[in-house]
Amino acid sequence: MARKNPPGDGEMVVHVDGECIAANNITLCDAELALYVGGHAEADRAGLIVRALRVGLIALRNAGITLNVDYLAREMERLVRRTDESNERAAQALEASLRETFADGDGRLPRTLERFLGKDGMLRRLVSDLFDEERRDSAIGRMRTLLDGYFDGDGAVLSRMLDPRRDDSPLHGFRAEVREALEGMSERLVRLEASRDARAQERERGTAKGIDFEDAVEAALGELLRGSGDLVEGTGSVVGDSVRCRKGDSLITIDPAHTHGQMARVAVEAKSGRVGLDKLCRDLDETRRNRGAAVAVGVYRAGNAPAGCAPFTLHGEHIICEFDPDDPSDPAFGAAIRLARALAMAAVRNGGELLDIAAVRGDLDGIRDQLKAIRGMKAKLSSVANVTLEVRNALDVLREGVLACVTAIEGNLADAGSARSDVA
Secondary structure: OEEOOOOOOOOOEEEEEOOEEEEEOOEEOOHHHHHHHHOOOHHHHHHHHHHHHHHHHHHHHHHHHHHHHHHHHHHHHHHHHHHHHHHHHHHHHHHHHHHHHHOOOOOHHHHHHHHHHOOOOHHHHHHHHHOOOOOOOOHHHHHHHHHHHHHOOOOOHHHHHHOOOOOOOHHHHHHHHHHHHHHHHHHHHHHHHHHHHHHHHHHHHOOHHHHHHHHHHHHHHHHHOOOOOOEEEEOOOOOOOOOOOOOOOEEEEOOHHHOOOOOOEEEEEEEOOOOOHHHHHHHHHHHHHHHOOOEEEEEEEOOOOOOOOOOEEEEOOEEEEEEOOOOOOOHHHHHHHHHHHHHHHHHHOOOHHHOOHHHHHHHHHHHHHHHHHHHHHHHHHHHOOOOHHHHHHHHHHHHHHHHHHHHHHHHHHHHHHHHHHHHO
16 A cells, blocks of 8 residues: 655655656555565566556546446436336327327317218208209209200200301301302312213323223232232332332232242233333333332233234243233233243242243243134134134133143243252
8 A cells, every 4th residue: 555655754746747747755565566576676666666557547547437437327327217208298198189189989070070071060051052952042943044044945045046047146157158168069079070071081092091901900910810829919109119110010929838938029010002112121120120029021901012022922031911901811911920920939949040941932932822823713703603612612722722831831940940959
């Protein structure tokens, strides 16, 4: 333990100067600590005493902090208890207020709502008085009186307004306008009928005849290819692949089942008047490009084909034939379309180089000869009535011969396609 020095040695003095602590005249009496200090060398005892003083002061300081923390914790616990008690009292007061206001039986809000909205409440009585049908001064009674004046009977306002015979009716002027419009429409219909008759006459003489010829060719194509699976489209008014180009009056898209899924098309260009062979070939080249077709067919009205092209021929890459709208069963037209289909299928199969061109042209010559014989027989029919049956039978035989030649051409093209597949 520390004690004062003996009398005459002076009092214990401790000085604190900034960060330094200085002490003198200090004596500590403790046997165990004296033994511990005595066990160190005399030169080390001063440093030992300084370290001991530092350790002791630090321990005293931390003990004071611990005491402060304990006090703070006790105060916080006391504050929490007071807060809980305050919250409990507030909750009880709120519950009592809510029960007083919203309780089912005696709450102020339910009593107020019942007074206004209940079975005998003020709102129900007000609505009953407002919409009572038996009372003339109620809203319903007043509305009924007002509507009767506007809608009930011939003397009602609406009835007078909707009667077009009255001069003061808004519909009176509308009635006059409708009458004038109907009279004007009747005059227009008369003029349209007259102009239609004039156009029909002009069509027989002018360019409209070409439009009728295109329609006849398209109808004949549809009849000829019915059941084949091919698609026939009228494209005379549709722009094709070329810019602003409508070349190609009809387009035949062959059933992909016959072309192993590849696209094969035949474009048909109808010519109702006389067109030179060179110009026709240029038109057919453009028609084929514009419609993305493998083959183009030029169809002339009967009697207008260039010399040497009637009734049916293969000119370069194009097929040229004649068609008589009055005789849709003309075999020349059917043979030309069937040949075009066969050539288109051969083109998409890349078998063109394997075609027997000599055989194809030989079959075409046979077709032309038989078509000429058919025409000769038809001429005889018009002049010799007593051999009608014989000529008809001969025509049937020749027609079968034409179809047989076309079938041979198709077989030749099909064989070429098969050979091409085998080579590949």
